[in-house]
Amino acid sequence: MSLLGLDHPxxxxxxxxxxxxxxxxxxxxxxxxxxxxxxDYCKLERRQNKNANELSNSDEEIDVETLTDTHxxxxxxxxxxxxxxxxxxxNECERHVASNIKAGxxxxxxxxxxxxxNIVKHHxxxxxxxxxxxxxxxxxxxxxxxxxxxxxxxxxxxxxxxVDRSASRLRSAxxxxxxxxxxxxxxxxxxxxxxxxxxxxxxxxxxxxxxxKVPTLIxxxxxxxxxxxxxxxxRLSILLKRPWDPAVTAVVSNMKQKMNxxxxxxxxxxxxxxxxxxxxxxxxxxxxSLLSQIxxxxxxxxxxxxxxxxxxxxxxxxxxxxxxxxSTICKKVHExxxxxxxxxxxxxxxxxxxxxxxxxxxxxxxxxVICLGFPIYTIFGQRGEIDDVLCDVTTPTLFVIGDQxxxxxxxxxxxxxxxxxxxxxxxxxxxxxxxxWLRVSENRKRRCAATQSMIDRQILECICDFLQTxxxxxxxxxxxxxxxxxxxx
Amino acid sequence: xxxxxxxxxxxxxxxGPIPRPRHGHRAVAIKDLMVVFGGGNEGIxxxxxxxxxxxxQWFIPAVRGDIPPGCAAYGFxxxxxxxxxxxxxxxxxxxxxxxxxxxxxxxxxxxxxPRPPNSGPPPxxxxxxxxxxxxxxxxLFGGLAxxxxxxxTNIPRYLNDLYTLELRANSGVMGWDVPSTYGSPPPPRxxxxxxxxxxxxxxxxxxxxxxxxxxxxxxxxxxxxxxMSWSCPSVxxxxxxxxxxxxxxxxxxxxxxxxxxxxxxxxxxxxVKIASHEKEWKCSDTLACFNLxxxxxxxxxxxxxxxxxxxxxxxxxxxxxxxRLYLWSGRDGYRKAWNNQVCCKDLWYLETxxxxxxxxxxxxxxxxxxx
Numbered sequence: 001m002s003l004l005g006l007d008h009p010x011x012x013x014x015x016x017x018x019x020x021x022x023x024x025x026x027x028x029x030x031x032x033x034x035x036x037x038x039x040d041y042c043k044l045e046r047r048q049n050k051n052a053n054e055l056s057n058s059d060e061e062i063d064v065e066t067l068t069d070t071h072x073x074x075x076x077x078x079x080x081x082x083x084x085x086x087x088x089x090x091n092e093c094e095r096h097v098a099s100n101i102k103a104g105x106x107x108x109x110x111x112x113x114x115x116x117x118n119i120v121k122h123h124x125x126x127x128x129x130x131x132x133x134x135x136x137x138x139x140x141x142x143x144x145x146x147x148x149x150x151x152x153x154x155x156x157x158x159x160x161x162x163v164d165r166s167a168s169r170l171r172s173a174x175x176x177x178x179x180x181x182x183x184x185x186x187x188x189x190x191x192x193x194x195x196x197x198x199x200x201x202x203x204x205x206x207x208x209x210x211x212x213k214v215p216t217l218i219x220x221x222x223x224x225x226x227x228x229x230x231x232x233x234x235r236l237s238i239l240l241k242r243p244w245d246p247a248v249t250a251v252v253s254n255m256k257q258k259m260n261x262x263x264x265x266x267x268x269x270x271x272x273x274x275x276x277x278x279x280x281x282x283x284x285x286x287x288x289s290l291l292s293q294i295x296x297x298x299x300x301x302x303x304x305x306x307x308x309x310x311x312x313x314x315x316x317x318x319x320x321x322x323x324x325x326x327s328t329i330c331k332k333v334h335e336x337x338x339x340x341x342x343x344x345x346x347x348x349x350x351x352x353x354x355x356x357x358x359x360x361x362x363x364x365x366x367x368x369v370i371c372l373g374f375p376i377y378t379i380f381g382q383r384g385e386i387d388d389v390l391c392d393v394t395t396p397t398l399f400v401i402g403d404q405x406x407x408x409x410x411x412x413x414x415x416x417x418x419x420x421x422x423x424x425x426x427x428x429x430x431x432x433x434x435x436x437w438l439r440v441s442e443n444r445k446r447r448c449a450a451t452q453s454m455i456d457r458q459i460l461e462c463i464c465d466f467l468q469t470x471x472x473x474x475x476x477x478x479x480x481x482x483x484x485x486x487x488x489x
Numbered sequence: 490x491x492x493x494x495x496x497x498x499x500x501x502x503x504x505g506p507i508p509r510p511r512h513g514h515r516a517v518a519i520k521d522l523m524v525v526f527g528g529g530n531e532g533i534x535x536x537x538x539x540x541x542x543x544x545x546q547w548f549i550p551a552v553r554g555d556i557p558p559g560c561a562a563y564g565f566x567x568x569x570x571x572x573x574x575x576x577x578x579x580x581x582x583x584x585x586x587x588x589x590x591x592x593x594x595x596x597x598x599x600x601x602x603p604r605p606p607n608s609g610p611p612p613x614x615x616x617x618x619x620x621x622x623x624x625x626x627x628x629l630f631g632g633l634a635x636x637x638x639x640x641x642t643n644i645p646r647y648l649n650d651l652y653t654l655e656l657r658a659n660s661g662v663m664g665w666d667v668p669s670t671y672g673s674p675p676p677p678r679x680x681x682x683x684x685x686x687x688x689x690x691x692x693x694x695x696x697x698x699x700x701x702x703x704x705x706x707x708x709x710x711x712x713x714x715x716x717m718s719w720s721c722p723s724v725x726x727x728x729x730x731x732x733x734x735x736x737x738x739x740x741x742x743x744x745x746x747x748x749x750x751x752x753x754x755x756x757x758x759x760x761v762k763i764a765s766h767e768k769e770w771k772c773s774d775t776l777a778c779f780n781l782x783x784x785x786x787x788x789x790x791x792x793x794x795x796x797x798x799x800x801x802x803x804x805x806x807x808x809x810x811x812x813r814l815y816l817w818s819g820r821d822g823y824r825k826a827w828n829n830q831v832c833c834k835d836l837w838y839l840e841t842x843x844x845x846x847x848x849x850x851x852x853x854x855x856x857x858x859x860x
Binding site: 004006009010011385419 | 512513532750770834
């Protein structure tokens with residue numbers, strides 16, 4: 001670098017490459033990307049092209065003649081759906097209904113067209129009528145949806161999505177009547193008794209999904225019918241307890257071996273609650289199990305049990321609380337890493353916790369930080385500005401964000417990665433249509449034919465890829481990127 | 490003599506359009522206003538911004554006339570309400586030798602074409618020169634020229650030529666002059682600081698401090714305007730590290746030097762200042778004070794609270810407004826991503842003496858009498 005370039009870099013150089021040193025910025029990855037996405041603006045493209053150009057300079061011939069196998073399997077690099085098994089589970093409710101018809105416990109004649117007319121409705125209240133009509137509409141829509149994707153390659157995924165959607169609609173319909181026990185039990189009994197076979201199977205599918213979301217409410221709703229004690233209703237209750245998912249029945253290839261490293265994930269809890277009991281949602285538990293496929297997982301609370309000074313204060317300020325949480329996490333990370341000296345320590349955090357983790361990385365030695373949803377905007381402006389201590393982070397960091405979040409703009413994150421997080425190798429994954437907690441919108445899921453757990457798996461693959469890259473010695477890293485770059489072309 | 494006690498304060502909550510952070514810009518003061526022009530980072534800026542120190546407000550005046558292209562590391566002076574802009578970098582590797590005038594009362598730009606000196610050519614295109622108003626003449630000294638015709642290649646040449654530009658009140662007619670000087674002139678340099686100073690006898694001097702000519706310089710030179718003789722006066726006190734791209738502001742016989750690039754190696758070698766084979770530099774955040782009366786570097790009593798002084802930087806601007814030194818932007822020293830240098834976006838002022846107690850009673854009396 002000439003003295004002039006060092007002292008007077010006011011203008012852009014005529015050749016960008018001359019001044020380019022973006023080795024620390026690994027290319028952005030996009031999941032669930034559709035063509036019309038606004039993020040696909042020229043700046044990002046240029047940046048990616050720049051990276052791609054650096055990577056793909058090989059003159060290898062591209063095979064355009066051989067036909068590739070067009071058989072569509074559900075899954076991705078690390079897993080594929082065990083289709084038969086998934087199909088079995090998918091149709092379990094239908095089979096249950098069918099077998100009950102044979103046994104005669106449910107009237108078997110097909111009254112699909114006029115079953116509704118047989119129900120005497122004139123003494124119903126308005127709310128009851130409304131609830132019933134809503135439920136019937138949901139079931140009809142479900143039926144239409146199923147007809148639409150019947151026989152399609154990704155029927156399993158579409159089924160999961162349409163049932164999920166119907167379940168959420170039923171849930172909101174039931175919430176409109178305040179989940180009144182009398183009302184819900186009446187509806188359940190009415191439907192079980194009167195629905196024709198096909199619609200009954202749909203109804204059970206929906207109930208199965210709802211039960212996993214709001215177990216107590218559904219238990220209460222189905223109580224009287226369940227307590228009748230016959231064998232078939234008992235089977236029904238078992239059936240209702242296990243919702244299926246294409247990704248849950250997945251056949252997983254061994255990602256752990258691919259990693260070639262023993263990794264210890266420290267998942268930091270995101271709560272400033274006083275209780276030390278780990279509070280986790282279903283999804284976070286699912287994530288822990290995902291991570292355990294590629295390494296050991298240790299869950300860590302961000303608040304400590306022992307009564308220290310700030311705890312005794314009734315109203316700690318945000319700063320005190322944050323300091324307290326930071327020191328607690330640091331202490332625990334220190335303990336755990338001392339106990340596992342041979343493992344690579346990777347910090348995983350959701351949303352605000354990911355921010356804590358970045359600060360922890362300044363104080364404690366960790367191998368990598370995974371930020372699942374990263375809040376780059378604050379009330380005081382944007383993070384990664386020049387005065388931000390985060391600029392000094394040297395730990396490899398992966399940012400996984402949704403493009404629908406209000407806490408992080410893709411463009412700003414990319415700028416920050418290139419300009420201010422210059423000391424660390426960083427990568428980012430953008431999930432289109434996802435929010436702060438990386439939950440993808442219904443619409444996007446339907447259009448991309450993916451369920452949330454499938455997307456979570458894809459994110460896991462990105463994490464795995466990132467860790468693989470950063471654990472490579474510097475010389476091999478470029479080769480690896482080149483490989484990945486050409487593979488995705 | 491007691492060293493002056495100074496205090497940094499960061500200006501917060503400024504209103505109006507805050508200009509983009511940059512380096513290589515210049516600033517001048519007109520009364521309570523700080524006028525900022527040019528500079529750049531990832532592209533040279535052609536905006537003119539004005540900061541009102543009384544109302545804590547930035548604004549962008551609507552300029553007209555021959556609006557100049559953006560330039561960085563140029564010369565900028567203020568003569569009454571007239572601002573003059575000379576030279577600087579206008580594109581990568583391309584320097585200018587144009588002179589522009591901005592009439593601040595009308596915010597009107599005008600391109601000037603002063604006549605060349607009687608003997609020889611006008612000043613060549615350059616950057617990092619000094620452009621200082623002393624009396625009714627502007628003194629252009631040093632800078633860096635590019636000897637290559639092709640902007641893609643760069644053949645740098647450090648300069649130590651001296652030109653004067655005589656200003657006449659209310660007249661656009663100007664001419665360059667190459668004054669004959671006595672004594673040995675300072676060696677070539679760029680990105681130095683030059684300022685005007687009047688000694689107790691009222692004799693005008695041009696002070697040149699620091700700069701760069703392959704290595705950072707820490708020498709101080711003085712040109713006596715009356716006799717046009719250069720001298721390199723001996724200075725006492727503990728001198729700060731040699732530097733370039735710093736700011737130097739004269740407030741009441743004290744020269745306040747802040748920031749800039751300083752060599753990294755000098756810290757390790759005690760007393761032996763070998764500056765010829767430096768390889769590494771860093772930005773400095775030190776504030777040094779040179780007393781022009783006693784020719785001594787003084788130790789400053791700086792009131793420091795945590796985080797209450799500007800961070801290390803170079804290529805910033807500083808102006809003197811009512812015993813305060815206003816410092817804005819500049820490039821950050823140690824986050825060095827070469828492709829896009831990070832710039833500071835903060836505005837600071839240095840209080841160099843206790844502000845006078847407000848004379849409230851008189852104010853009230855005056856206002857009531859006008860009613």
